[in-house]
Amino acid sequence: MERRRSRRLDLALGGLGLASLLLLYWVGSRTTTFVPPIGEVVSQIPAFLTEEEIWVDVVATVRRVFGALAIAMGVGFLAAYVMSRGGLWGRVIDRYVSIMLGIPSTIAALLALFIFKRSEVGVYFVVAIITFPFVALTLLQGLRAADRRLDEMSEVYRLSTVAHARHVAGPHLVPYTFAALRNEYAHAWKVVVLAELFAVNTGMGARFARAFDRFLLVDAMLWLLLFMLILLGTEYLLLLPAERRILRWRVSAREAAAGEGAA
Amino acid sequence: MEVRTARVPLLGPDRLRRVQAFVVAALLALAMWQLATFISDGWVPSLAEIGTAFAEDVTTPLTYQEIWITFRRILIAFAGATTVGIALGAAMGLSRRVTAFFRPIVVLGLAVPDPVYIIVAILVLGTEESSGLIAMILALIPFVVNIVVGGVRSRDRGLDEMSAVYRLGRRRYLTDVVARQVAPALLAATRTCFAFSWKLVVLVEALTQPRGIGAQIYFAFRLLRPDHMISLALIFILVLRAVEALVFTPLERRVLAWMR
Amino acid sequence: MMREGTVTPVGTHDYIRVEGLRVSYDRENTAIEDLDMVVGKGEFVAVLGPSGCGKSTLLHVMAGLLRPEAGRVDIGGRPVGGPADGEAPRIGYVFQDHRLLPWRTVGQNLRTVLRSAGVPAEQIEERIDRYLGMLHIERFRNTWPMRLSGGQRQRVSIARALAIHPAVVLMDEPFSTLDEVTARLMRQQLAQLWEESSQTIVFVTHSIREALFLADRIYILTRGPARVFDVVTVMLDRPRGYEDLRLTELEGQIVDRVMEVWGYGAVDAAPDREG
Numbered sequence: 001m002e003r004r005r006s007r008r009l010d011l012a013l014g015g016l017g018l019a020s021l022l023l024l025y026w027v028g029s030r031t032t033t034f035v036p037p038i039g040e041v042v043s044q045i046p047a048f049l050t051e052e053e054i055w056v057d058v059v060a061t062v063r064r065v066f067g068a069l070a071i072a073m074g075v076g077f078l079a080a081y082v083m084s085r086g087g088l089w090g091r092v093i094d095r096y097v098s099i100m101l102g103i104p105s106t107i108a109a110l111l112a113l114f115i116f117k118r119s120e121v122g123v124y125f126v127v128a129i130i131t132f133p134f135v136a137l138t139l140l141q142g143l144r145a146a147d148r149r150l151d152e153m154s155e156v157y158r159l160s161t162v163a164h165a166r167h168v169a170g171p172h173l174v175p176y177t178f179a180a181l182r183n184e185y186a187h188a189w190k191v192v193v194l195a196e197l198f199a200v201n202t203g204m205g206a207r208f209a210r211a212f213d214r215f216l217l218v219d220a221m222l223w224l225l226l227f228m229l230i231l232l233g234t235e236y237l238l239l240l241p242a243e244r245r246i247l248r249w250r251v252s253a254r255e256a257a258a259g260e261g262a263a
Numbered sequence: 264m265e266v267r268t269a270r271v272p273l274l275g276p277d278r279l280r281r282v283q284a285f286v287v288a289a290l291l292a293l294a295m296w297q298l299a300t301f302i303s304d305g306w307v308p309s310l311a312e313i314g315t316a317f318a319e320d321v322t323t324p325l326t327y328q329e330i331w332i333t334f335r336r337i338l339i340a341f342a343g344a345t346t347v348g349i350a351l352g353a354a355m356g357l358s359r360r361v362t363a364f365f366r367p368i369v370v371l372g373l374a375v376p377d378p379v380y381i382i383v384a385i386l387v388l389g390t391e392e393s394s395g396l397i398a399m400i401l402a403l404i405p406f407v408v409n410i411v412v413g414g415v416r417s418r419d420r421g422l423d424e425m426s427a428v429y430r431l432g433r434r435r436y437l438t439d440v441v442a443r444q445v446a447p448a449l450l451a452a453t454r455t456c457f458a459f460s461w462k463l464v465v466l467v468e469a470l471t472q473p474r475g476i477g478a479q480i481y482f483a484f485r486l487l488r489p490d491h492m493i494s495l496a497l498i499f500i501l502v503l504r505a506v507e508a509l510v511f512t513p514l515e516r517r518v519l520a521w522m523r
Numbered sequence: 524m525m526r527e528g529t530v531t532p533v534g535t536h537d538y539i540r541v542e543g544l545r546v547s548y549d550r551e552n553t554a555i556e557d558l559d560m561v562v563g564k565g566e567f568v569a570v571l572g573p574s575g576c577g578k579s580t581l582l583h584v585m586a587g588l589l590r591p592e593a594g595r596v597d598i599g600g601r602p603v604g605g606p607a608d609g610e611a612p613r614i615g616y617v618f619q620d621h622r623l624l625p626w627r628t629v630g631q632n633l634r635t636v637l638r639s640a641g642v643p644a645e646q647i648e649e650r651i652d653r654y655l656g657m658l659h660i661e662r663f664r665n666t667w668p669m670r671l672s673g674g675q676r677q678r679v680s681i682a683r684a685l686a687i688h689p690a691v692v693l694m695d696e697p698f699s700t701l702d703e704v705t706a707r708l709m710r711q712q713l714a715q716l717w718e719e720s721s722q723t724i725v726f727v728t729h730s731i732r733e734a735l736f737l738a739d740r741i742y743i744l745t746r747g748p749a750r751v752f753d754v755v756t757v758m759l760d761r762p763r764g765y766e767d768l769r770l771t772e773l774e775g776q777i778v779d780r781v782m783e784v785w786g787y788g789a790v791d792a793a794p795d796r797e798g
Contacts, residue, residue, distance in 0.1 A: 009360070009363070010359070010360075010363035011363075013360055013363035013364040014363050014364065014366055014367045015367075016364055017363075017364045017365055017366065017367045017368050018367045018368070020368075021367075021368055021371070028387060032386075032387050034386040034387060035386070035387055088280075088283065088284060088287065091280065091281065091284035091288075092284050092287050092288040092291070094284075095284060095285065095288040096288060096292075102458070102462075102500060102503075102504055103462075103500070104461070104462035104463075104465040104466070104496075104500075105462065105466070106462075106465040106466040106469050106477065106480075107465060107480065107496045107500075110469075110480065110481065110484045110492065111492075111493070111496075113484075114484065114489050114492070115299075115303070115306075115307055149618070149620065149622055150622060150624065152588055152618075152622070153616070153618065153622040155587075155588055156586045156587070156588060156614055156616045157614075157616070157636045157639055157640070157683075157687070158613075158639050158640065159635070159636075159639045160639060163635065163638070163639055167624060167627065167635050168624065171624070171626040171627075174626075186373060186374065189374075189376070190376040190377060193376035193378060193379075194376065194377065194378055194466065197378050205376070205378070208376075208378070208379065208382075209378075212382050212386075217386070220382075224375070224379055227374075227376070228371065228374045228375065231374050232370065232371075232374055248667075249625055249626045249627075249667040249668075249669060250625070250669065251667075251669040251670060
């Protein structure tokens, strides 16, 4: 009972926070020339969402995000693996990764635009180059944190390399993979917008840019809302539940300690 | 408290290995770049071209003026975002209610792409320099807040109870109990904020020219001078990473020492 | 206290042979110095020593996890620690911390190990049922380990060790992290299980009473670098009572003998009096 009331208070406060944002927006729309009033934006939502063209661009962006992120996860894992083994190549890759962590996305976007001109490859390149070092770093942490005790158990019971990878090493990395995915998913979305802004004519970033250029500010707001809806929606309705389900074997430290001592 | 650093011989095996890795990495990268130049039939500027442009840019005083302009902006945005971010993050971390109120705002703040912050700021606040800076600060705050909240939340609640029992008082509680535990998170937040801010400023300047290194890079791009684009980018990145290394590494060491 | 004749070995008396074992941690610290040991098939042997004397190291070598500097370990005539093919003897190991895969259910934990032991697919499920039943934890078959109590997790660990029908079950202070009541229960059940299964067991402990309660013979080690100080044959009939006066007497005798060797000469109380 106490908990439920407390959570309701939290929700209410959250709602209050959102309301104050809307209030700020409303003040902005009254006091400046360029911010369109809320009413106008909201009224256009249905028409906006039913336009077919919109979804073509949305799909284009979604495809790029998922494609580039998949590449980043794969390359990031390889890099982390090489780094964890040490040796000359481990250190070389380590250098590369730390250098690439420090590249501003704008510079990467301009470079990609220059090299690949206006093409899909350029966008994939930018998003993958910017996000994969972060993935590598997180996965490296996971590989380094390998539990020696479970490795010993695996050795005693003679688990084959495949069995070890499947039952011990792999599952150990899953929480780290999710951490990397969570962070870089949002990151990739934002980089994609930047890349599209500079480099291509399709996709949500490009539509943003066009809307602003033509002073179609209601459109720009609508695109922003759609973007945030998709990003947050997929995060909370896809990623989070997936993570929770796959990691449902976990138990908080407190619960684990409480279980001790009973037969 | 003395911090002992091991005496590393100049040509010890560890040093040697690191140098070796550096050399291999550099040679490999340079070779790949030349290959790219070759494949693209000269479209991608060769190492020689980049080298010449680099020598030029490094010796032009204008370059450093532009870098200074950019650096000023970085500092302002960094300072603003760090102060607000830490204050807000601490407030949220210490109080569940405050967290509940601001959480949706922070989440939304993280979901807005950087170009949108910049463009909206310009539209609302005009084309002065301050709009870009405000946009930067707004974009950076959510990141700082997240790190600080994480650090403050993961503090030992047992010590909170202890402070209450011994009636330590708000100020002593914050400085002796909370700050010490949270120091590494604060350091991480500061470091991250600085790193993000110099990456972000390039975008701001590219969109809102005409001054600053980001603008120069963008101009070089538009004027199809890729050699200068790359050389300016290199200079900028080298300078900023040097600053990071010179400022934050010793700072880290001092904070860790203070923590003991 | 070595008594002959009345000891009844089950099968060959040197099913496990440890000869001249010498193991070092690094260049300076020797864990085990010239250790010899024999264990008969189906025997329950305890290895008793103070904390940190190298008893776990001994188990590690017997399991093939660690290479000795000198000496050898044979089980059933075959050397331990060879490559993972069909030749090396199968080992069951119960660690002090359960070392169950937290991301697999209890049943899956056993299945993984059974498959790796080459048990044919048709027999696996039945074995899981049987051994979970023996340890009275069949109802946890589909539960995740972290939802179980410490005692239950150790039962799973024991079931896992037994299920592969190993040549020997090595147990490294398996009950030392449990509370006293649970530990007593587990000791009793282990003793029963052993009698029913005739499994060879090598059990490491620092508790004299525990060793006396469970084992046929006890190898008492010195402090590190460890060597065998004495071998005690426990002449009590089973089932034994943990509070049995005869046990207490034997315990007292052993305590007196090891006091000096383990370095407690000046101290009054026995080193493992449970508080």
